[in-house]
Amino acid sequence: xxxxxxxxxxxxxxxxxxxxxxxxxxxxxxxxxxxxxxxxxxxxxxxxxxxxxxxxxxxxxxxxxxxxxxxxxxxxxxxxxxxxxxxxxxxxxxxxxxxxxxxxxxxxxxxxxxxxxxxxxxxxxxxxxxxxxxxxxxxxxxxxxxxxxxxxxxxxxxxxxxxxxxxxxxxx
Amino acid sequence: xxxxxxxxxxxxxxxxxxxxxxxxxxxxxxxxxxxxxxxxxxxxxxxxxxxxxxxxxxxxxxxxxxxxxxxxxxxxxxxxxxxxxxxxxxxxxxxxxxxxxxxxxxxxxxxxxxxxxxxxxxxxxxxxxxxxxxxxxxxxxxxxxxxxxxxxxxxxxxxxxxxxxxxxxxxxxxxx
Numbered sequence: 001x002x003x004x005x006x007x008x009x010x011x012x013x014x015x016x017x018x019x020x021x022x023x024x025x026x027x028x029x030x031x032x033x034x035x036x037x038x039x040x041x042x043x044x045x046x047x048x049x050x051x052x053x054x055x056x057x058x059x060x061x062x063x064x065x066x067x068x069x070x071x072x073x074x075x076x077x078x079x080x081x082x083x084x085x086x087x088x089x090x091x092x093x094x095x096x097x098x099x100x101x102x103x104x105x106x107x108x109x110x111x112x113x114x115x116x117x118x119x120x121x122x123x124x125x126x127x128x129x130x131x132x133x134x135x136x137x138x139x140x141x142x143x144x145x146x147x148x149x150x151x152x153x154x155x156x157x158x159x160x161x162x163x164x165x166x167x168x169x170x171x172x
Numbered sequence: 173x174x175x176x177x178x179x180x181x182x183x184x185x186x187x188x189x190x191x192x193x194x195x196x197x198x199x200x201x202x203x204x205x206x207x208x209x210x211x212x213x214x215x216x217x218x219x220x221x222x223x224x225x226x227x228x229x230x231x232x233x234x235x236x237x238x239x240x241x242x243x244x245x246x247x248x249x250x251x252x253x254x255x256x257x258x259x260x261x262x263x264x265x266x267x268x269x270x271x272x273x274x275x276x277x278x279x280x281x282x283x284x285x286x287x288x289x290x291x292x293x294x295x296x297x298x299x300x301x302x303x304x305x306x307x308x309x310x311x312x313x314x315x316x317x318x319x320x321x322x323x324x325x326x327x328x329x330x331x332x333x334x335x336x337x338x339x340x341x342x343x344x345x346x347x348x
Contacts, residue, residue, distance in 0.1 A: 012331070014229065014230040014231070015229045015230065016229065016330065016331060016334050017229065017230065017334075018226070018227070018228075018229060018230075018232070021296060021299050022303075024296075025323060025330045026329075026330040026331070029329050029330060044289050044292065044293075045269065045272050045273075045285075045289070046269060047292050047296075048268075048272065048285070048288050048289060048292050049265050049266075049268040049269040049272060050265050051292065051295070052268050052288070053261055053264040053265055053268060054189075054190050054261055054264075055189060055190055055257070055258060055260070055261025055262070055264070055265070056189070056199070056231045056233045056234055056257065056258060056261065057231060057233075058230070058231040058234075059258070059261055059262060059265045060265070062262040062265045062266060063265050063266065063268075063269040066266050066269050066270075067269070071266070074262070074266045077262075078258060078259070078262045081230070081231060081234065081258065081262075082234060082254050082255075082258060083230070084228065084229045084230030084231075084234075084235070085228070085230055085231065085234035085235040085237070085238040085254050086235075086238050086250065086254075087228050087229065087230075087235070088221070088224050088225060088228045088235040088236075088238050088239045089238060089239065089242055089247075089250060091224050091227075091228060092220060092221065092224060092239050092242070092243075102345055103342050103345045104227075104342070106341045106342065106344075106345040106346050107338045107339070107341035107342035108226075108227055108338075108341070109307060109311075109341060109346065110311075110315050110337040110338060110340055110341025110342075111334055111337050111338050111341065112303055112307075113303070113304060113307060113311065113312050113315035113316045113319070113337065114315050114316065114318070114319035114333055114334055114336075114337030115303065115319070115334065116299075116300045116303040116304045116316045116319070117315065117316040117317060117318065117319025117320035117321075117322075117323065117333075118319050118320070118323050118330050118333060118334075119296060119299060119300050119303070120297075120300045120316070120320050120324075121319075121320050121323035121324040122296075122323070123293065123296040123297060123300070124324065126292075126293055126296065127293040127296075127297075129289070130286075130289040130290045130292070130293040131290065131293065132286065136286060136287070136289075136290040137290075139287055139290035139291055139294065140290045140291070140293045140294040140297075141294065142291075142294065143290070143291040143292075143293070143294025143295055143298070144294035144295075144297045144298050144301075145294075147294065147295055147298035147302075148298045148301050148302065157291050157294075157295065158288050158291050158292065158295075159288075160287075160291065161287035161288045161289075161290055161291030161292075162284040162285070162287045162288045162291075163284075163287070164287050165283040165284045165285070165286045165287020165288070165290075166280060166283050166284045166287065168283065168287075169279070169280060169283035169284075170280070
């Protein structure tokens with residue numbers, strides 16, 4: 001895949017999202033649905049790879065880039081992830097006050113809520129791919145419960161899922 | 173305020189950014205402690221960077237690192253901080269992706285990966301809940317439900333949904 005196009009598509013996703021996995025719906029729409037350079041399963045694996053290690057949320061874009069165009073794609077993914085961060089520099093200088101405006105705050109809240117709805121919509125095909133039976137359904141529910149009810153780190157939940165999957169396979 | 177060398181600034185962001193699991197907030201909390209303890213930035217600069225990082229598009233923690241790095245050592249500090257926090261983790265993410273692809277042919281590894289994929293599906297629903305929870309109410313139902321329906325039922329692409337939400341939120345300001 002053309003690297004400039006990949007950068008433009010991933011940048012579009014990071015520029016229009018404000019947190020964590022909020023960029024996922026757009027990435028899925030552009031790369032899985034429209035251009036078919038990734039499968040849902042690969043996107044899912046990218047999210048796992050991004051979350052298994054330490055570092056900022058959104059690192060899954062590096063894996064997405066890797067799937068789309070190898071190491072060059074991964075570099076492009078990292079660049080697209082890093083680019084919007086520098087927008088804060090002019091904001092620190094000139095927009096420090098305006099962010100306090102109630103209308104701007106309200107618009108940002110509306111975007112956060114809408115991105116939750118988009119994320120929910122994007123999670124449906126991924127969940128369909130992940131839930132293959134009662135065991136995986138149980139892991140999905142347990143993961144949701146643990147992450148909403150406790151402060152346990154995500155990495156332990158992901159590792160826990162791996163261990164449960166492994167035990168279920170080995171045990172008769 | 174004291175000015176560290178670029179190497180010691182990079183070292184701090186390397187250490188904290190790549191050993192802290194769990195995303196933005198724990199990392200920012202640790203950096204706040206270390207940056208103010210060393211006298212590299214003021215509390216006021218930290219607060220401004222923290223608030224603006226939330227309204228900067230993209231990954232909050234990277235914007236936060238750009239802002240604080242810039243306050244300490246200018247533009248070079250900003251680049252060093254962002255690279256230090258993201259590059260090692262990015263390399264690890266690619267290695268993990270390759271690993272998952274290689275292990276895919278192994279039935280035991282498949283079982284483990286199936287478990288992690290299920291855990292991630294639950295994690296996405298948890299993210300949805302954590303995004304909505306602070307704003308539970310009619311607005312949340314309207315914006316989140318509306319965006320979900322637009323995307324799921326009517327195949328609207330994300331950019332128009334986000335722009336429509338921003339516009340509606342701006343015009344119809346809530347009084348929080």
